[in-house]
Amino acid sequence: MLNPIEAGLPTRPRRVLVVEDDPVSRTFLRLTLQKRGYHVIPVETVAAAQRQFNDEELDRFDCVISDYWMPDHTGLDLLRWLKTKDPCLATIILTGEGEKNLVTESLRLGAADFLEKPVNVQKLLAALDKATGQTAHQRRMARSDSAVKTLGRTQRWMMQSDRNTGGNFFSEVCFYPHAEAGGDFLGHFPVTPEVHCCLLTDVSGHDLQAAYISAYFHGIFHGMLLRAAPLPEIFGHFNEFLVRDWNQTEQLQVQNAIGTSLAAAALLLDSRQQLASVILCGAPVPIYVSPDGRAQALGESGGPPLGWFPDLEIRTTVHSIGGGGTIYWWTDGLADLAEAQGVHPLCLAFALQQAKERALKLPLLDEAKDDILFAAIFLPAADVEVGLLQPLLVENYRGDQDYEVDEFAAAWRRNLKLALPELSEMVEHDILLAMREAVLNAMKHGCARQAEKTVRVQASYHRLQRLLRVWVEDPGSGHQFDFAAHVDHTAQALIDEHRGLMFIMNLAHAVKFERNGATVIMEFQL
């Protein structure tokens, strides 16, 4: 049970300001309320009431009872004034019998209650009890709201770039909680100068409890990491805590709630061995981008979050991160919003970063249904600039999906529109047409239109060079021929062969081939 302080109730006698110009009525109210333990301050006019509030802090009062008709001002004038000074302080308005229009107006302006004169004592006491309770409740809510906002500011501050990163790594973070504070959090834990650990968490819910659970796990994670506990052991320990302790609490069982779950991912980065060890429990897969812009998923998606199953299998995968690069990472709030917008999460992340750099807020963030956290972790290497070529999309298509190419192209267009809104119609046309040709070519020749084969498409943007680089790869063996000699013959003799290649060569500003042409790399100067 809450004590009076926790409940927002005063521990002193409740103080009531009575504003009444009629001396008989004023005395009646004073004596009646004093007899019930209230501390009453009677005044005759609105001006005197305002002076009283100017002399004392408003939060020393628990309620105001004001007559409507007074010589200098009305009770509604006072009510309006009080709402600007302390919107939490409840006011009861006294009206004459049958003055319904005044009652309506009083309630519209936020009066806690109204009483008709002559005042009935029982009704007065009931109204006063309700009004003082309302004041206490409103003040408690205001304090909670302020505390949540403070928490939200603290979370944002803690996740600012250059705050937590240590060792040879640095990071950039975009964090947009759905409410003031959220359950998404990214922590950095330097282990040695060469080894760095990052923890990304996303707790179900957007409330203070979610923020607390997230922070609690980060604390446990840090503590166990300092004791050199292996990452799977730390995850297993917290899973057990959620399953066996937290989600078994009486409160949750009474509410028949499914309990708290925590999507989490950990990255252990070793710059000396150039390896990244990854654990994923219900969290999106991080994407590693090498300095030349090639993207690679660090692990496989899927798997339940912590807190669902007691016998959760926690696996670590190890990946090469040789030569530096960047790791892009996000929580599912970003993935969900990207899906709703029909764009790739990497593209949305890029747009968020761009907006953040310009101190703008993307309007589509208003449509987010969850906390959004995105992080870029930069892995510097000698003589290599990282993070300049940023991926906008990475897609895999089945080899037999050529009939869906219009939908793919529509998605590429949405991504381009979001990431590069100033792109000219002509360049957009050339990019989309060249991508279309390359993908259809890869499906037809590289995959022989077989469903089990995959065409991989990636687009990355170089911010300084204003260059879009697109990779289209198929699993085929490629095809080598002399394009320059072929092109004249194709045009003159009106033959169909290699016409797609002619498109690609003419639309892109530069084209490179790898693996005998099974990988096409197109560059577009924007």
Added chain:
Amino acid sequence: MKTYLDPKTGILTVTLKGDLVSTAADQVRGQMTALLETPTSPDATWKLFRLDLVTAKMVDSVGLNFIITILKAVQKNGAKMQILYTNQNVHRTFLFTRLDQHIELVKI
């Protein structure tokens, strides 16, 4: 796909709606083949095949091959071919594939 034969001028106009890309070409290929292979009566002979691509904003390689298939059939009929377009990107595509050397391009 809409067709209109003007008997006075001998112009057969075929209008395609939207982009002429792989998926769209596949949808009208059968109709177009039937149109070009159907023998015409002597009083309804066309001398100019006009392909109306005024609403197209994109023509891909499959669409271009489709045009060339039409061109070959038109030439076999002893007629000429003309393309109507408005979009500048479509025009650029015709230029870099050198289609302008074989077909009259008319900007609307």
